[in-house]
Amino acid sequence: xARLTGFGQSFxxxxxxxxxxxxxxxxxxxxxxxxNEYVYAKGTASVLVNTWVTFDExxxxxxxxxxxxxxxxxxxxxxxxxxxGWYQVYGKAIGNVSAAFADNGKVYLTATAGEVxxxxxxxxxxxxxxxxxxxAGGSATMELNxxxxxxxxxx
Numbered sequence: 815x816a817r818l819t820g821f822g823q824s825f826x827x828x829x830x831x832x833x834x835x836x837x838x839x840x841x842x843x844x845x846x847x848x849x850n851e852y853v854y855a856k857g858t859a860s861v862l863v864n865t866w867v868t869f870d871e872x873x874x875x876x877x878x879x880x881x882x883x884x885x886x887x888x889x890x891x892x893x894x895x896x897x898x899g900w901y902q903v904y905g906k907a908i909g910n911v912s913a914a915f916a917d918n919g920k921v922y923l924t925a926t927a928g929e930v931x932x933x934x935x936x937x938x939x940x941x942x943x944x945x946x947x948x949x950a951g952g953s954a955t956m957e958l959n960x961x962x963x964x965x966x967x968x969x
Contacts, residue, residue, distance in 0.1 A: 829846070831899070832891050832892065832893050832898065833898045833899065834897055834898075835898070837854075838854045840856065840872075840898075841853060841854065841855070841873050849904075850905030851904035852890065853869070853900070853903050855887075855898070855899070856875055856893075856898055857875060857896070857897040857899060858874070858875045858894075858895050859894065861877060861893045863889060863890065863891050865877055865910060865929075866886060866930055867887055867888070867901060867928070868882045868883065869884055869887065869901070878928060879924075879927050880925050880935065882923055885960070885961070886940055887902055887903045888956070890902060903960055903961070905958060906946070906955060906957060907956045908954070909943075910928055910952055911949050911952070911954045912926065912932075913949065914933075915930075915948065915954050916932050917945065918944065918945060919931075919932025920932055920934070921945060921961070922938045922939055929952075930943075932945060937965050938963065938965070939963070941962050941964075942958065942959040942960050945957075
């Protein structure tokens with residue numbers, strides 16, 4: 815049986831900031847005053863603010879694409895390759911969506927890297943994410959609850 819311990823965390827950071835060198839432990843979790851939760855991870859090429867990403871077991875980040883697998887989050891800033899930053903995994907977030915995304919839409923990965931759609935795509939349903947607004951400027955409000963995608967049909 816594992817023995818659990820805990821301690822209060824304090825971060826002097828802004829979710830919209832990036833760093834060229836690692837400032838926190840990869841996988842560190844932090845909360846904002848609204849209860850939204852973020853994970854600290856590496857960046858990758860072409861990650862812009864509101865980009866949907868998947869994380870592997872080493873917290874390496876990849877922009878979402880159809881058939882991806884892993885934990886899912888949304889970038890809070892442009893986090894380029896060899897940089898570090900925060901990705902939201904819980905709470906109310908803004909994420910990039912396809913052109914016809916509808917309010918209260920289900921969330922599916924697409925062939926466009928870093929965005930999602932509400933069109934039913936077999937095996938690309940993102941469990942733990944739901945749209946909470948229609949599209950505005952290429953993005954929509956999302957409700958996140960530790961989203962994950964497994965490239966498996968959910969019937």
